[in-house]
Amino acid sequence: MNVLAIDTSNQPMSVSIIKESTLAAELTVNVKRNHSLQLMPAIDHLFNQTGLQPNQLDKIAIAAGPGSYTGLRIGMTTAKTMAWGLNIPIVSLSSLELLASNLLYDSCLVSPFFDARRGNVYTGLYRVHHGDIDQVEPDQNIDMTSWLEYLKSLGEYVKLISSTEHGFQSMVSEKLGDQGILVGHSLQLPRAGLLGSLAINKEDEDVHGLKPNYHRLVEAEAKWMEQQQKDS
């Protein structure tokens, strides 16, 4: 199976091509640049490297969020339009689950997170175990203090992993002490090669209906709903 996989959820952009079910090419760029400028040239580069043509793809995989709204839309629009245009299946994976999967062959709790500003994070809780991953707590938008207190209350060692810049290093060690650690050494960056491999056995999704999981309402919508509740 040939798969094109894309993750532009946050500052790191990762794209890969799985050729005959094996990773053939992967590119991860972690600099402040515009994904809208970089993504198609990067995909073109991968096709050139692998000698594949777009019409030889069997599937497209996309990291569907949470993350930067703009980043998510660039990746998702590209992925779904290409999948629709080539009439091939599309599959999506939580951007947090993808990041947690970097530790797929460990055996522990993993809490991937992205900075969501003003002390908030997008996060969730996963358990990895010798090649399998299960969700323990759903992806959500929460303040980091509450989340770390929750993790502490579990009384179990947790590995935290974040692909975005954040200022939570000291808070993590204060709150969790020796019950947790922040993963580094470039293992905290998303890898589209992993996304493509995980996508092989994932179920197809409806291409038209597929949209990013923002995990946060637009402010105007939230206010409007609040007003509706007050009125009723």
Added chain:
Amino acid sequence: MGEIMSSEQNEIILAIETSCDETAAAVVKGGKKLLSNVVATQMDIHKKFGGVVPEVASRHHIEQITMVIEQALDEAGMTINEVDAVAVTEGPGLVGALLVGVNAAKALAYAHHKPVIGVHHIAGHIYANRLEKDFEFPLMSLVVSGGHTELIYMEQHGEYEVIGETRDDAAGEAYDKVAKALGLPYPGGPEIDRLAQIGKDTYQFPRSYLEEGSYDFSFSGLKTAVINKLHHLKQKGAEVDTENIATSFQASVIDVLVDKTYQAAIDYGVKQLIIAGGVSANRTLRDRMSERFKDTNIDLMIPPLYLCTDNAAMIGAAASVEYHKQNFASLNLNANPGLTIE
């Protein structure tokens, strides 16, 4: 031989437009013939917020984009393989909204080895008219919408010279703000036009012509005059005659638009005058322009209503000119919210 001729002149362009709150796709043949024109409007969604919320618009575009493209191809009876190029609005507009169209266009074109053409939104509004009747140069175009009030002079296809533009609010923006002050539902422009048919120009708001010989516009002074008048009336406890306010405001806007456009058309000796953009749907503007130009030998072109508001057909029409110049975008085409037309 006829076959070769037609393949050169009758290129098929799939066009995409997502610059504001309409997700649109269309198929246009040879820049003049409309094969399909699909517009998924979000107007009802933004109504409850009293205006377009950019993030909400962007989120809806991504949910509509492939369906709208599919419908446009289906209605044209075509597959993507039969398309010669994919055109898209690259700007100006809301950046998050533009990004959806631009990335969809690039992905689709790349997957099928088709060229991509980036189109200026205003060029699209002007070229909407070419779907009705071919251009005769030189021509003048008045572009009036929520974001634009510009007089654009053209001597040939694809060459635009802005000879006048608004120095503050766009005409459509003034309509929206006055409508809001009057407590009218969104979008305010059509509502003001409707009320203006009933009322009288009793308030005689100022007409802003700026300095002698200028083709520029200014509507913020008028907007402020209307809002001040409303405050004043409320303070006095006097009743506000909404119809008369609407008529007086609209009379002021349209007097200036008609006078300046007429002067520019005469000064530049144009053969055609094109009215384009969302505000060209305004009945009074259409009537007054027709009246002013009827005794001239200038051919007045106003697009039918469905081509006045944002659509992708116009983007396909404008793209045809660029197609023949082989003016294709590269893979790093980006949304450009502040794109200039010149």
